[in-house]
Amino acid sequence: MAASPSHSPPFGAIHISEDLTPLPQLKPAGNIDVTFDGQLSRPLRLREDLRTGCGGQTWPAGIVLGKHMLRYHRHELQDARILELGAGGGLVGLAVALGCGVESRLMLTDQDEMFELMKHNIGLNNVEDKATASILNWGEPLPQEVVDYKPNVILAGECVYFEPAFPLLMQTLKDLIVLNPNAVVYFCFKKRRRADMQFVKMAKKAFTVEEIFDEDRPVFSRESLFLFTFTAKRNKGGAPQSKTPAVVSTTTPTPPTS
Numbered sequence: 001m002a003a004s005p006s007h008s009p010p011f012g013a014i015h016i017s018e019d020l021t022p023l024p025q026l027k028p029a030g031n032i033d034v035t036f037d038g039q040l041s042r043p044l045r046l047r048e049d050l051r052t053g054c055g056g057q058t059w060p061a062g063i064v065l066g067k068h069m070l071r072y073h074r075h076e077l078q079d080a081r082i083l084e085l086g087a088g089g090g091l092v093g094l095a096v097a098l099g100c101g102v103e104s105r106l107m108l109t110d111q112d113e114m115f116e117l118m119k120h121n122i123g124l125n126n127v128e129d130k131a132t133a134s135i136l137n138w139g140e141p142l143p144q145e146v147v148d149y150k151p152n153v154i155l156a157g158e159c160v161y162f163e164p165a166f167p168l169l170m171q172t173l174k175d176l177i178v179l180n181p182n183a184v185v186y187f188c189f190k191k192r193r194r195a196d197m198q199f200v201k202m203a204k205k206a207f208t209v210e211e212i213f214d215e216d217r218p219v220f221s222r223e224s225l226f227l228f229t230f231t232a233k234r235n236k237g238g239a240p241q242s243k244t245p246a247v248v249s250t251t252t253p254t255p256p257t258s
């Protein structure tokens with residue numbers, strides 16, 4: 001199937017069963033509380049609603065990533081500029097907003113279909129001063145507000161699940177690293193099909209990919225969950241290797257007139 005710029009799987013029981021196996025329970029809409037195994041003293045309250053897309057419920061990689069960020073990065077995230085990709089209802093980003101005392105408002109991003117749910121969950125947790133919801137379609141040029149924000153921490157939980165979207169997600173990750181070569185991407189996904197590892201191969205070509213320490217790794221590895229950081233490849237002197245900007249002008253330059 002050809003990938004259109006904002007391609008993501010159409011939502012429905014059939015696509016869910018094909019694309020996010022094993023078949024998740026199609027929960028009725030409602031609120032859940034998440035503490036990330038006690039990492040949050042005040043639980044994160046999330047509305048789950050699958051009517052507009054699979055991001056309307058929480059996924060295992062989002063839980064692992066949220067817990068990892070709270071457990072190991074709480075302090076350094078306070079003054080970070082954080083952007084979440086494929087946020088769905090905002091599981092990971094809102095956990096950080098609640099638990100890390102962030103100083104600048106972090107950006108939850110997803111497709112248009114998830115916008116209302118992200119906004120709803122920001123309100124549900126009273127973190128309007130700590131988080132915003134925005135539309136960011138993978139593979140499309142970064143929105144101006146993202147370019148201006150220049151995030152240095154990118155969160156992506158359970159964003160590897162639909163093969164035609166892999167190049168789009170990869171393009172967005174490359175664009176974000178070009179935008180800020182010092183950015184760190186925290187990336188967690190559950191391998192459901194062999195093809196999912198293709199994404200890791202693509203990532204290894206583009207970035208430095210590291211499996212980071214987490215004392216839960218033996219447990220989540222058994223469930224085929226992977227947790228990585230992606231950072232810019234660096235040359236011997238430690239400087240980020242220069243990258244070609246993702247968006248280049250296609251107009252023929254006119255010779256300068258003297």
Ligand SMILES: C[S@@+](CC[C@H](N)C(=O)[O-])C[C@H]1O[C@@H](n2cnc3c(N)ncnc32)[C@H](O)[C@@H]1O
Pocket residue numbers: 005006007008009053054055056057058059060061062063085086087088089090091092109110111114136137138156157158159161165168
């Ligand atoms: C499986 S959900 C994960 C939600 C959440 N991060 C979690 O871990 O619970 C994947 C998310 O990626 C988003 N997504 C899929 N394709 C996308 C695209 N082309 N552009 C932006 N977001 C996309 C979906 O809308 C969905 O919210």
